[in-house]
Amino acid sequence: MIQPICQLFLALISKSLQAKPLVNRKRSSGRSKRKGEHMLYYARRVRSGAVVAFLLAFASFLLMPGAWTAQAQKAPTMANLVEGAKKETTFRAMWGSDTLDGAAGLQKIVSAMNKKYGLKIKPAFTPGPNMQGMMTKIAREKAAGQPASSDVYFGNPQSMLQASKVDVLEPMNWRSFLERPLKSDDPSFDPIVPGNIGIAMASTLVGVIYNSDRVKGNDIPKKLADILQPKWKGKIASTPYAAGLREFAMPELLGREFVMDYAKKLSKHIGGLMRCGEMDKITSGEFLMLVLACGDQEVNIAQRSGIPLGYAIMDDATISHTRYSAIPKNSRAPNTAALFISYLHTAEGQKLMWDIDGLDFHLYPESNQKKRLDAAKARGAKFVVSSPQWLGKNKDYAKTQNELEKILRGEAS
Structure with missing residues (x-):
């Protein structure tokens, strides 16, 4: 798709550069006529030069590595992700064994996701370091030109702040492929990480x-x-x-x-x-x-x-520790990772996460954490x-x- 467009623009540029003057430059007996012809000639050359410059700039953008992909991924649809995931046979996950019940929990979630989206993805779990350690690991792998050990990343606020300082997570238009609205009534909390590099999916109260x-x-x-x-x-x-x-x-x-x-x-x-x-x-x-x-x-x-x-939960204060999900730029199964995250935001995904790991997200009305948080706030x-x-x-x-x-x-x- 990109190559034919670039060829068209390069052809237009070439034609513009080879074009003859747009006026007849034969000598004229009238001085004012010659002056008017030259003014028209230079005006058209300037306008032609501007067009050439624009065409060159646009062609350069199209040829930039990842530019077209970045534009296409701004707002993926669920259909786009499912089609892409069908080409990704394995979903690799690495996090602590106590997160989402390790391999057993991953198997349950992927099985439910396969059934919902008509996929045949095989999960592969490897126990890994803590959330900050995992972020460091993925960043090193990307810097070395290696694929990420985990196709999806789970983090906490500290590790997501760490991620915002390195170019390792894929910016996504998350709300474009969530099954239901994700809204926060708290003006101080946005579930989307700055730069769109991650999205909150669960919370737990201190x-x-x-x-x-x-x-x-x-x-x-x-x-x-x-x-x-x-x-x-x-x-x-x-x-x-x-x-x-x-x-x-x-x-x-x-x-x-x-x-x-x-x-x-x-x-x-x-x-x-x-x-x-x-x-x-x-x-x-x-x-x-x-x-x-x-x-x-x-x-x-x-x-x-x-x-x-x-x-x-203390009547003095509590804090909601938030859990985040994101997609490494060097993920080998980015479409599956996006579907995995999207599934965890569905009503059935939230219930499964609660059953597996005792976590859900207080922004959703059915959430167990929302009930506990509301009760704590009611106590002052x-x-x-x-x-x-x-x-x-x-x-x-x-x-x-x-x-x-x-x-x-x-x-x-």
Whole structure:
């Protein structure tokens, strides 16, 4: 398609350059007539030169690597993506084994996607690093001219902020191929990452995980102050990366001064540090609470099996940790990746993600997270959606996190 168009334009350019003057330049006996002919001649030459310059510029654009593709991909239709995906037989995925239940979860989602869109895609899962580590890996592969290890990328606000500084994710007109509208009533939160390089797909609320066999009734904390009661000293844990606290310290929530003071008190109250996801340390009774947790997805899954875990969202504040999806520029199956992301935004995709991973997106009316968030806001909790835009605005975020980590490790007074 591009080559015939370029040939046409080059032919026009050649013809313009070889064209003879548009007026008869024979000598005229009248001085004024000669002057008028020369003025008309130069005016037409200038106009012809402008046309040639435009044709050259446009032909150069068409010949630029990826220019035509970029224009075509601005607003792909579902039909475009399905047709393209039929030529992509394998869908490679790499992320942490606890994300979307690893290989088993990927198989369930791809099977449902195949059925919905009439495809025969084969999933291939490989356990990978955390979200920031995976972004670094994909960026290195692209720089080396290698295909991405994962055809789709899952990230958090931090990794998407990282991605915005490197040219590694494909800009997409996401809303053009979603099955239903994606709207945010919160003016401070846009689910589309700046530059259209990614789209939010799920959220989880920050709170406290507790052993529901050992912490019951009025003992279940409602505010951060409840956690500092003497009965809990030495029996609770926090995270080595100050989950929750780092966000609560931002100006829109509880503020730096309050959280720094609280962290100092908490550091003398905890019995140790643990990572989000190490639920066995709570269920075994080694720790009775995790203050604060990265989100509630593990608890949502555990409760279905009768595992004694509970989750409490603080009345002081909460934050919605957002999960993002995107397509690496070096993806080997970009059409399948787009359909995979689109499917997770459908009502059935959201339900499947909740069943598999205890996650869904609070922007959709049927969302479990929306119900919990609405209840927290009704109790007066301050609330922010964590996003790359929000993190980018809070320049002291990384510095504050480092200071909080040192406090929790007992390295700062």
